[in-house]
Amino acid sequence: MTKKFKIAVIPGDGVGKEVVAEGIKVLDHLAQESNGKFEFEYDHYPWGCEYYLEHGKMISDDGVEKMRDYDAIYFGAVGFPGVPDHVSLWGLRLAICQGLDQWANIRPVEFLPGVPRRITHPDADNLNWILIRENSEGEYSGIGGRNFDGRGEGKEVAVQTSLFTEKGCERIIRFAFETARTRKRKKVTSVTKSNAQQYGMVLWDEVFERVSREYPDVETDQWLVDAMAAQFVMHPEELEVVVASNLFADILSDLGSALSGSLGIASSANLNPEGRTPSMFESVHGSAPDIAGKGIANPIGTIDSASLMLDHLGLEEEAKALHEAIRATTGKGILTRDIGGNYDTEDVTGAIIENLSVVTDKA
The missing domain is CATH 3.40.718.10 (Isopropylmalate Dehydrogenase)
Incomplete structure (x- = not known):
């Protein structure tokens, strides 16, 4: 049939x-x-x-x-x-x-064969990693607004709020670990900016640490997003499964695509x-x-x-x-x-x- x-x-x-x-x-x-x-x-x-x-x-x-x-x-x-x-x-x-x-x-x-790369690497043909992006909340939650335009020119206020829930963090992080288990190299890299975003992204870090204990067969590391941008260029061979928030994974995936x-x-x-x-x-x-x-x-x-x-x-x-x-x-x-x-x-x-x-x- x-x-x-x-x-x-x-x-x-x-x-x-x-x-x-x-x-x-x-x-x-x-x-x-x-x-x-x-x-x-x-x-x-x-x-x-x-x-x-x-x-x-x-x-x-x-x-x-x-x-x-x-x-x-x-x-x-x-x-x-x-x-x-x-x-x-x-x-x-x-x-x-x-x-x-x-x-x-x-x-x-x-890095597809025959496609000119924007990166110099001795093993570029074998570079292959995957970005996993939280796709429902984070910086793209759409929470906020603009107000006080009645105060006069130059005095309007805009507020844009990022939303991180424990459920949202856990399900995308767990998805990343499950994905890593299907790969030849079992590794998950978490990307945040928790030194500056001390609430939502610290929650992400804590959930990542908790979930990682359930996957002892999967290698892990954690990076701040600015350092990870450099890692994409300097040491892409260290990348396998990269999990990040809505905004960070969006930006990093464009960087990865441009490099390839x-x-x-x-x-x-x-x-x-x-x-x-x-x-x-x-x-x-x-x-x-x-x-x-x-x-x-x-x-x-x-x-x-x-x-x-x-x-x-x-x-x-x-x-x-x-x-x-x-x-x-x-x-x-x-x-x-x-x-x-x-x-x-x-x-x-x-x-x-x-x-x-x-x-x-x-x-």
């Missing part, structure tokens, strides 16, 4: 529309080659900045509830000139992540690990309005996010094959302009599909 997966597709803005379309090509190819094992059914939603300019909101009033009926969500990018970034982010992506309690964000950092070549190759998953709600898969890069419509956007991050989605849906062999096809493609020098190549978006997708067939045949 064919397993049917219902996928909600939100292309969003800018190049998001282009790269999601390429990802769907790859998913459909996999389904067609599965001999009836599985198929995908897509529903496309027009939410994003164009929707906002027409309707005054980034997503329909019942949008988040609609998402609950799907097996997964495939997301492009959000943001476009004319809509403030905080409006577009909070109005769509964060509304879905928080509304569906997608509390674990995973962002792998991998480009944000265009970085994938991510917003997970509800318990499966109570669907998870959402997206590339790390933004909507890149300056190159939208030119057919030159890098589809690798979005296509590799599809491999994370396949793995989440229980299609582990297909996920592995897709990732290996991406590696084979970059290894042959088939690259978009952002990583030193001269191939267009569709060229890269076509090569991945071709290499996917080779990888599948070998298996």
Whole structure:
């Protein structure tokens, strides 16, 4: 019997529309080659900045509830000139992540063959770590406000509060330890700034210490975020699983992606690990309005996010094959302009599909 997966597709803005379309090509190819094992059914939603300019909101009033009926969500990018970034982010992506309690964000950092690196390291080909980002609270809690503008120009006050709960800290830290147990090297690095953030991040540190005692087989260390930024550059071989708060992991994952070549190759998953709600898969890069419509956007991050989605849906062999096809493609020098190549978006997708067939045949 064919397993049917219902996928909600939100292309969003800018190049998001282009790269999601390429990802769907790859998913459909996999389904067609599965001999009836599985198929995908897509529903496309027009939410994003164009929707906002027409309707005054980034997503329909019942949008988040609609998402609950799907097996997964495939997301492009959000943001476009004319809509403030905080409006577009909070109005769509964060509304879905928080509304569906997608509390674990995973962002792998991998140095793909053939991709020029922004780092000099004697063993760069084997560098491979994963950022695990607390995705529901912390610095992105949205608690605060602006007031006192009536006092006159220059006297307004803005308050932005970070929220750290013991439950939120524990579940993401425990998730990091469980992830480490699946890796060849079992190590978790915790990142905070608890010398300056003496309440919320000290709580994080205490929870990390407590949980770590339940995983004696996993190596641990703890860093302040500024020192960890340097560690990414100076000693990346020491990294395996890195767990951090919403803001810190967001920043560090961009640093890791840049070091590996480009944000265009970085994938991510917003997970509800318990499966109570669907998870959402997206590339790390933004909507890149300056190159939208030119057919030159890098589809690798979005296509590799599809491999994370396949793995989440229980299609582990297909996920592995897709990732290996991406590696084979970059290894042959088939690259978009952002990583030193001269191939267009569709060229890269076509090569991945071709290499996917080779990888599948070998298996």
